[in-house]
Amino acid sequence: MTETVFTYAAPGLKFGRGASGEIGWDVQRLAGRPDARVLLVTDPGVAATGHPERVAAGCRDRGLDVVTYDAAHVEPTDASFAHAIDFARDAGPFDAIVAVGGGSAIDTAKAVDLLLTNPGELMDYVNAPVGGARAPEHPLLPLVAVPTTTGTGSESTTICVLDVLALKVKTGISHERLRPTLAVVDPDLTMSQPAMVTASCGMDILCHALESWTARPYTSFDAKLPEQRVPYCGSNPIADMWAEKALTLLAGAFRTAVRDGSDAAAREQMALAATFAGLGFGNAGVHVPHACAYPIAGRVRDYRPAGYPQDEAMVPHGMAVVMTAPAAFALTFAASPERHLRAAELLGAAPAEAPGAGRDVLPTALRTLMRDVGLPSGLAELGYGEGDVDDLVEGALKQQRLLATAPVDVTADDLAGVFRASLEHW
Ligand SMILES: NC(=O)c1ccc[n+]([C@@H]2O[C@H](COP(=O)([O-])OP(=O)(O)OC[C@H]3O[C@@H](n4cnc5c(N)ncnc54)[C@H](O)[C@@H]3O)[C@@H](O)[C@H]2O)c1
Ligand SMILES: [Fe+2]
Structure with a gap:
């Protein structure tokens, strides 16, 4: 018998110029507390545009505590994900994650979120046959994805992509729990793309x-x-x-x-x-x-x-x-x-x-x-x-x-x- 059913799912979406100025309010709502601790994930190139710092400042103005990780690797690898996860485990606990950047920063935030909330290590969750294809048992922290490139759509998807260096193979982690809670798409942040x-x-x-x-x-x-x-x-x-x-x-x-x-x-x-x-x-x-x-x-x-x-x-x-x-x-x-x-x-x-x-x-x-x-x-x-x-x-x-x-x-x-x-x- 062939399939008769299809499914459709999507994150909450906020679109428009200036939308990234409201993230503090969104995080308070999603985290359920006015003084939530937030991990902001970005990469060095995006950090240099000043957008992540403006988002962090907007969150602090509303009383949130923000810790920034600005070393996401452009086209992430297993090693770069591990670096970000170690940072987050040391600096945590957090109530929410905000990713500001292209697919590289957003995918890094997804991997961090997964490993902050679920047991085991990265390779347990990577798609088979490269990894163990384990399904996350626990819900992840709320993730607000703020794209600064006009491309991947990672702010809406259930995957994160990584390069497994030892095997010279790109693969991913794919599970519906990885889908961001909210996508905040602010075209102003994309103007500085080379x-x-x-x-x-x-x-x-x-x-x-x-x-x-x-x-x-x-x-x-x-x-x-x-x-x-x-x-x-x-x-x-x-x-x-x-x-x-x-x-x-x-x-x-x-x-x-x-x-x-x-x-x-x-x-x-x-x-x-x-x-x-x-x-x-x-x-x-x-x-x-x-x-x-x-x-x-x-x-x-x-x-x-x-x-x-x-x-x-x-x-x-x-x-x-x-x-x-x-x-x-x-x-x-x-x-x-x-x-x-x-x-x-x-x-x-x-x-x-x-x-x-x-x-x-x-x-x-x-x-x-x-x-x-x-x-x-x-x-x-x-x-x-x-x-x-x-x-x-x-x-x-x-x-x-x-x-x-x-x-x-x-x-x-x-x-x-x-x-x-x-x-x-x-
Ligand atoms: N999760 C998914 O659904 C999904 C889908 C497609 C691709 N991907 C992955 O996403 C990654 C690629 O992401 P990408 O194409 O968005 O690019 P990217 O995140 O790799 O960024 C590309 C470069 O542009 C810079 N940059 C980004 N925004 C900028 C801005 N506004 N101003 C100035 N510089 C800026 C970054 O610093 C970086 O040097 C790859 O790893 C790819 O495999 C994921
Ligand atoms: Fe793609």
Whole structure:
């Protein structure tokens, strides 16, 4: 029997310019006490913008006691999560956590929250087969997530992503208890993103929307018992609505936000687009481009993008995801041609010129957008070559949780074809 039920869940949401000035009140309400002790989690780059200190000052003004951890690692690792957890265990106890930053700071706060409230160690909870996939037994502390990038949607989702250094593999912790209690999205905080951060994060929004919109429908999975249901249930009417709207918002603002970061209207639209896409994919799931992104980011040798910390090689998440998106959507086209064409239309693409050419419409629109916002021209520019394809395929195949959401069965040969076609886009 196939599934007949889908689920939808989301955090409380406060959106708008100035919303981050009210966090003290929100924390008092969520923690249930006026003098709550709060752990504020951020990273050094975001700390330098002054936003976290302003949030902390607003909380102190209302009588809250705030301790700041400003050393979250950009693209977190098991070691960086452990560092943050040790800090929080020493400095605690806390009544609530506030995360101010991009996916890196918010994911770090989720891991800290999990280990402050539940027994054991980090690897017990990491997804199998890398970790023990243990489910947290106890509720977490209230977490207020305040994104400063326009990308991940981590303020709405049930996962946190980490790089397990010894295994050179990116994986995550996934459980509904990890979903933040409240997302406070203040577009003013996103204005200072460097252009390449805006470009890479915007591609993350785009792929969240496109992948959840084209994901296997929830009705095509085997029927589950309630206790077996996972937060990512496949495409469904509610997630579809968020994805379509996210694509429309992105089409109207992405190029402008990268070209002119001081354009407040474009920044606000991008913040809405990130939120909408997060609310969608956080329930439907993502598939091939995200599965391929894990080895692309995990096996980097010496690529150092502008706008990101220069002390170590990295491929930022959104950049890693979009690299294989054109080839991935050519691969999945046959599963739902009308959805692929509708997405391209929402992105402003011209219709196919020749009958039968529909498969290339979305990939062409994606390559044009990638080029327009200044992304690298393909995996070759990130340092990968033909000789790396087998290794990348092996890494992507480990992401079975994501590949299971793809609308077509994906083989090792398919993935090799996707990586080869992504070496040079122009
Ligand atoms: N939990 C989820 O649902 C989810 C989803 C997608 C990605 N992720 C993870 O999130 C991480 C990436 O997060 P991200 O793309 O938001 O970027 P990020 O948090 O890694 O930040 C990128 C860079 O931009 C800087 N920055 C952030 N906001 C800024 C601002 N307003 N002004 C100036 N500089 C700013 C940071 O200091 C950092 O150097 C990855 O680890 C990725 O795997 C998580
Ligand atoms: Fe993502």
